[in-house]
Structures are given as structure tokens and as C-alpha cells.
Amino acid sequence: MSEALVVLMVLLPLLLAGMLLLAPGGWRQRMGLSATLLSVAPLPPLLWSVWHSGVVEVALGGWQPPLGIALRADGLALLLLTLTALIALPLGLHAGPWFRAHATVGGRGGEWFWPLWLFLWSSLNLLFxxxxxxxxxxxxxxxxxxxxxxxxxxxxxxxxxxxxxxxLLALFASMLYLLGVALLYGAGGTLDLALLGGRLESGVASRAALVLITLGLSLKGALVPFHFWLPPAHATAPAPVSALLSALVVKAPLVLLLRIWFELFVPLGFGAAGEVLTLLGVVAILWGSLQALRQQRIKPLVAWSTVAQLGYLFLVFAIATGLAWSATLLHLTAHALAKAALFLAAGNIVLALGDDRLSSLRGASHGMPLTFFTVGLAGVSLMGLPPSGGFVAKWLLLQAALEQGRWLPVVAILAGSLLAAAYLFPLLRHALTGTLKPTGESAGRSLPLRLELPPLLLALLALLLGVLASWPLALLKPAMPVVLS
Amino acid sequence: MSSALWFSLVGAALVAIALYGVFAEHHPLRRLIALNMMASGVFLVLIGLARQLPGRVPDPVPHAMVLTGIVVAVSATAFALALLRRLSRVQQEEG
Structure with missing residues (x-):
């Protein structure tokens, strides 16, 4: 029963995507939300099953690994599936009205958003x-x-x-990754992550695989200095897409890297190479924050903040304890919720003002108080103030770094929080002071609740995560890599 | 030299040439061609891995990987070409 649920998590969005792709034009937008709702359906019973009776493994078509394709639903996978679903629902509510409103100002793309989003969802679930x-x-x-x-x-x-x-970047990164996988297969004779762990030996091939896989996945995960593609891609996309990209798409390769690193590379004795990743993570926190501080436009500011926040996820490679691992995944969850809220809210603001310069925000909070409340709440989690999810994650990460006497990450975490306050503050300062200066035709247009509520919901979830942090931590505990527990 | 090693070496050489192309070329079309070459190199390495000692059945797993990889590479290339065409049309319209 629960095996079928695992398969459905991948298959359902894929089938629905295919159906929406073939459906006549108007149907795509009308059915998009229902398809999103339907795709979440297998998750609650699966979550129940994994919570109570542990990991569910499926060998597709009865073909056992190494020849067959296996899916494994452990605590880590379930956390990410749940996170994706939690973002999917508010996003599904927001995307329809947003694309319709966007179309009235000449924007396009609403029709194709739904099948593409479902394809994306299916592949994210497959990856997890x-x-x-x-x-x-x-x-x-x-x-x-x-x-x-x-x-x-x-x-x-x-x-x-x-x-x-x-x-082009994604293709390049995947080829590096695939070459690394080929080398691992040559050395270990299997592709199964769990089986491979016991079969690999430290040698030239596994060393080269480490470099190739890490390089490929950090390129996709936009670790500084490989972040150059992220700000333009995330800032030019339609708002619901930016939210998806920043919240989920960049996280997926990082999750894979975390798995491979702690299940294969650390047991092989390559853990020391993690120092480099952590150093780059520190640079990412500082550089991304400073760049965010310099931005004059709303969406690029939010996109640079993603570069900075991704840096925290790389601190675990040098700290390398179970606490740091859990904290990292909690931070990933908190950031995903808060950043999705912030990007949707930013999309609302740009839509209402018809302009995305920070200076045109002057007095804008009068027209859309809920949206600016959302910006504030999401900001609380991104800065890491209590009682948000961001706070608990950073606090645990800080504790893990102090336990190991890692001062550089400690400094980076503290400085990153201060800088986050500095770059997020202008969003609110401009909006809360002064009166609205009409700058365009659509300036000052008030927003319907259907657009304002979904981002608020996401921001509240980010906040709630701080109070309920013990749930994801309990879910993660049995999935912790052996070297860390 | 065994043919498996030969395949892997040629694959590695292709990857190396392609890497030069990815970094030295700036036109997206040329970069795309370089990426395709890189894919061929990786596939050759995989085929080299599948060749085993004479008299034994070759390992089917790398073959399956190469086939899947080719499908993915072809669709990605088609998509990139479509994007490139659309981009050049938009650029022409804008002058």
C-alpha cells in the first residue's frame, strides 16, 4: 500500500502534467489548481506510514537493484516531499489569479505554467x-x-x-555529475547509494568522482563562485516561478550533495575537502548579502538574498556533526517557506505598482497592508529572529559550530543575520514612510485577497516552523547518515 | 591496450576538448555543440566501463545509462535550439 503511494508521488504529477499539456487552452488554467491539489493526495498517508513504521522502499516493476530502479522514502525524503507540497498549495492558489492579473498588463505564460510546474514537481519528488x-x-x-x-x-x-x-549551465553541471557517477560505478560496480557505501575504496577514481560530483552539484546549487546565473534567472522569471526556483529548485541538488557527501565521501575519508565548501559558504553569505544591500530593484534584491541564504547550507561540510546536519535541513525548510512568501509578495508589489524600483515603494503599504505584513514576517525568518523557523535553524547551527570550535561559521552566521536585517529593511522603510507617488498607470492599484493571502500563509508557516521544529527534527533523526549519528 | 581502456581514454579526451569549447566559446550555439561533445565523451567512458573480460557478458547497466543519457541529451539540445531560435527572433524584432 505505502509502496504504491511512493510511486504515486512521482507518477501523479507527471500524468497530470501530460494531461494538462494535451488539454485545450482554457482547461489548463482551470484545471491547474485541481491537479495541484490531487498531486498532494498521496502524501498524508505516506507521511503517516513513514512516521510510524519507518522507511518505505520500492523496487519498480519488481526489478531489484542493481538492475532495477529503486525509490526510497526515508525521513529526509519525506521532509522534502512535505515541504514541496506545503509550498505547492499556497502557490497554486496564488498562481492563477497572479497570471490573470499579469495578463491584464500584457504579461504572458499563465497557460503553460501549470503543466510545467507539475513536470517540475514530479522530477523534484523523483530526485528526493x-x-x-x-x-x-x-x-x-x-x-x-x-x-x-x-x-x-x-x-x-x-x-x-x-x-x-x-x-547551458544546467547541462554542463549534469555532465560533470554524470561523469562522476560513471567513475563511481566503475569503482564500486553499483549505482545504489546504500550499496555503494560499502564497496568503494579511496583511490584516484573516487577522488576524481568527488571533485566532479561536488562541482556539478554546487554549480546547480549556486554556491559562490558558481552563483552568477542565479540572480538574472530568478529575478526575470514570473513571480510564482521565482518562488519555486528559490524555494525548491536550487535546494534539490544540495540535498543530493548532502546525501552523497555524508554517505559516500566522508566514510571514504575525504571529509577534509568539506573545509573548502564551508569556506565558499561563508563567502556566499557575505558576498550575497553585500550584493543584496546594493540592489535598487525588489526582485534582484530577493534573488541575491537567496545566494546569501544558500551559503548557510554549506557550513555543515566542515562542522560535520549530526546537529549541524539537522540544523542545515531545518534552515533549508525555513528558507524555502520564507523565500517563497517573499517572492510571491514581491510579485504582488511589482504587479500593483507596475514598477520594481525600491524608491517607488514610498508609501505603498497603504494600498496593500497584508502584503507588507507578509514581507515583514518572511523577513523575521530570513533574519533569524525568534520565534521563526529561521531562528531555530540558525541557533542550532550556531550551537553545532560552537561545539566544534568553528569560529568562521559562527562569525558568518551572526554577520549574515545582521546583513539580512540591513538588506531587508529598505523594503519596509520605503513602504511605511511617506505617501504614495503615482509612477505609472497601475500605480496604487489595490490587490485582491486571493493574491495577498497565499504569501501570508507561507510566511506564517515559516514562523510556525520555529514553534513546531521538533516535528521535522524527529522525522529527520532516523534518516541521519551513519557517520554523523 | 585493451579496448575498454581505449574507449575510456577517447572519452576523456573528448571531454577535455569539450571543456575547452565550453569555456573558450561565447556563442551559445557553439557552447551547445561543445556540451553535446562532452556528453559523447561521458557516454564513451560509460561504454568503456561496460566492456569486460573476453568470454564474459558485458554489463548491461552502463548501456542503460548511456541510452537514457542520450535521450536526455537529445531533448535538452532540442529545447536549447528552440530557445535560441526564439531569442534570435526576438532580438531581430527589437532590432
Whole structure:
């Protein structure tokens, strides 16, 4: 029973995507939300089953690994499936009205958003559930293609250019990853992550695989200095797409890297190489925050903040304790919720003002108080103030770094929070002071609740995560890699 | 030299040439061609892995990986070409 549920998590969005793709024009937008709701359906019973009776493994078609394709639903996979679903529902509520409103000001793309989003969802779920390295590659690649198509939805020159750049980079990164996987297969004779762990030996091939896989996945995960493609892609995409990209798409390769690193590379004795990743993570926190501080436009500011917040996820590689691992995944969850809220709210603001300069925010909070309340709440989690999910995650990460006497991450976490306050503050300062200066035709248009509530819901979830942090932590505990527990 | 090693070496050489192309070329079309070459190199390495000692059945798993990889690479290339065409049309319209 629960095996069927695991398969449905991947198959259902895929089938619905195919159906929406073939459906006549108007149906795509009308059925999009229902398809999103339907795709969540297998999750609650699966969550129940994994919570109570542990990991569910499926060998598709009865073919056992190494020849067959296996899916493994452990606590980590379930956390990410749940996170994706929690973002999917508010996003589904928001996307329809947003694209309709967007179309009235000449925007395009609403019709194709739904099938592409479902394709993306299916491949993300596949990646989270993949038990072998090659299946993960397929998920990575298909998710990349769907994400690129979503970036291109805007249709303008900037959007197409950003999409093409993103696609070439994604292809390059996947090839590096695949070459690494090939080398691991040559050395260990299997692709199954769990089986491979016992079969690998420290040698030239596994060393080269470490470099290739880490490089490929950090390129896709936009670790500084490989972040150059992220701000244009995330800033030019339509708002619901930006939210998906920043919240989920960049996280997926990082989750894969975390799995491979702590299940294969650390047991092989390559853990010391994690120092480099952590150092780059520290640079990402500082550089991304400073760049966010310099931005004059709303969406690029939010996109640079993603570069900075992704840096925290790389601190675990040098700290390398169970606490740091859990804290990292909690931070990933908190950031995904808060950043999805912030991008949707930013999309609302740009839609209402017809302009995305920070200076045009002056007095804008009068027209859309809920949206600016959302910006504030999401900001609380991004800065890491209590009682938000961001706070608990950063607090645990800080504790893990102090326990190991790692001062550089400690400094980076504290500085990153201060800088986040500094770059998020202008969003609110401009909005709360002064009176609205009409700058365009649509300036000062008030927003319907259908647009204002979904981001608020996401921001509240980010806040709630701080109070309910023990749930995801309990879910993660049995999934912790052996070297860390 | 065994043919498996030969395949892997040629694959590695292709990847190396392709890497030069990815970094040295700036036109997206040329980069796309370089990426395709890189894919061929990776596939050759995989085929090299599948060749085993004479008299034994070759390992089917790398073959399956190569086939899947080719499908993915072809669709990604088609998509990139479509994007490129649309981009050049938009650029022409804008002058």
C-alpha cells in the first residue's frame, strides 16, 4: 500500500502534467489548481506510514537493484516531499489569479505554467526519492529542463537570455555529475547509494568522482563562485516561478550533495575537502548579502538574498556533526517557506505598482497592508529572529559550530543575520514612510485577497516552523547518515 | 591496450576538448555543440566501463545509462535550439 503511494508521488504529477499539456487552452488554467491539489493526495498517508513504521522502499516493476530502479522514502525524503507540497498549495492558489492579473498588463505564460510546474514537481519528488545515483541524475536533468522552460515563460528578451544561460549551465553541471557517477560505478560496480557505501575504496577514481560530483552539484546549487546565473534567472522569471526556483529548485541538488557527501565521501575519508565548501559558504553569505544591500530593484534584491541564504547550507561540510546536519535541513525548510512568501509578495508589489524600483515603494503599504505584513514576517525568518523557523535553524547551527570550535561559521552566521536585517529593511522603510507617488498607470492599484493571502500563509508557516521544529527534527533523526549519528 | 581502456581514454579526451569549447566559446550555439561533445565523451567512458573480460557478458547497466543519457541529451539540445531560435527572433524584432 505505502509502496504504491511512493510511486504515486512521482507518477501523479507527471500524468497530470501530460494531461494538462494535451488539454485545450482554457482547461489548463482551470484545471491547474485541481491537479495541484490531487498531486498532494498521496502524501498524508505516506507521511503517516513513514512516521510510524519507518522507511518505505520500492523496487519498480519488481526489478531489484542493481538492475532495477529503486525509490526510497526515508525521513529526509519525506521532509522534502512535505515541504514541496506545503509550498505547492499556497502557490497554486496564488498562481492563477497572479497570471490573470499579469495578463491584464500584457504579461504572458499563465497557460503553460501549470503543466510545467507539475513536470517540475514530479522530477523534484523523483530526485528526493531516488535511491540510486543515476535516477537522481534523471530527476536533476528533467527538473532542470522544466525550470528553464518556466524561466522562459516571461517571453521577453531578458527572460529568454536568462533561460538559455541557465539551460547551458544546467547541462554542463549534469555532465560533470554524470561523469562522476560513471567513475563511481566503475569503482564500486553499483549505482545504489546504500550499496555503494560499502564497496568503494579511496583511490584516484573516487577522488576524481568527488571533485566532479561536488562541482556539478554546487554549480546547480549556486554556491559562490558558481552563483552568477542565479540572480538574472530568478529575478526575470514570473513571480510564482521565482518562488519555486528559490524555494525548491536550487535546494534539490544540495540535498543530493548532502546525501552523497555524508554517505559516500566522508566514510571514504575525504571529509577534509568539506573545509573548502564551508569556506565558499561563508563567502556566499557575505558576498550575497553585500550584493543584496546594493540592489535598487525588489526582485534582484530577493534573488541575491537567496545566494546569501544558500551559503548557510554549506557550513555543515566542515562542522560535520549530526546537529549541524539537522540544523542545515531545518534552515533549508525555513528558507524555502520564507523565500517563497517573499517572492510571491514581491510579485504582488511589482504587479500593483507596475514598477520594481525600491524608491517607488514610498508609501505603498497603504494600498496593500497584508502584503507588507507578509514581507515583514518572511523577513523575521530570513533574519533569524525568534520565534521563526529561521531562528531555530540558525541557533542550532550556531550551537553545532560552537561545539566544534568553528569560529568562521559562527562569525558568518551572526554577520549574515545582521546583513539580512540591513538588506531587508529598505523594503519596509520605503513602504511605511511617506505617501504614495503615482509612477505609472497601475500605480496604487489595490490587490485582491486571493493574491495577498497565499504569501501570508507561507510566511506564517515559516514562523510556525520555529514553534513546531521538533516535528521535522524527529522525522529527520532516523534518516541521519551513519557517520554523523 | 585493451579496448575498454581505449574507449575510456577517447572519452576523456573528448571531454577535455569539450571543456575547452565550453569555456573558450561565447556563442551559445557553439557552447551547445561543445556540451553535446562532452556528453559523447561521458557516454564513451560509460561504454568503456561496460566492456569486460573476453568470454564474459558485458554489463548491461552502463548501456542503460548511456541510452537514457542520450535521450536526455537529445531533448535538452532540442529545447536549447528552440530557445535560441526564439531569442534570435526576438532580438531581430527589437532590432
Amino acid at each position: 526519492l531516488a535511491a540510486d545515483l543515476f535516477n537522481a541524475y534523471v530527476g536533476l536533468e528533467l527538473g532542470g529542463l522544466a525550470a528553464v522552460a518556466l524561466v522562459a515563460l516571461g517571453g521577453g528578451r531578458d527572460a529568454l537570455q536568462a533561460a538559455l544561460r541557465y539551460l
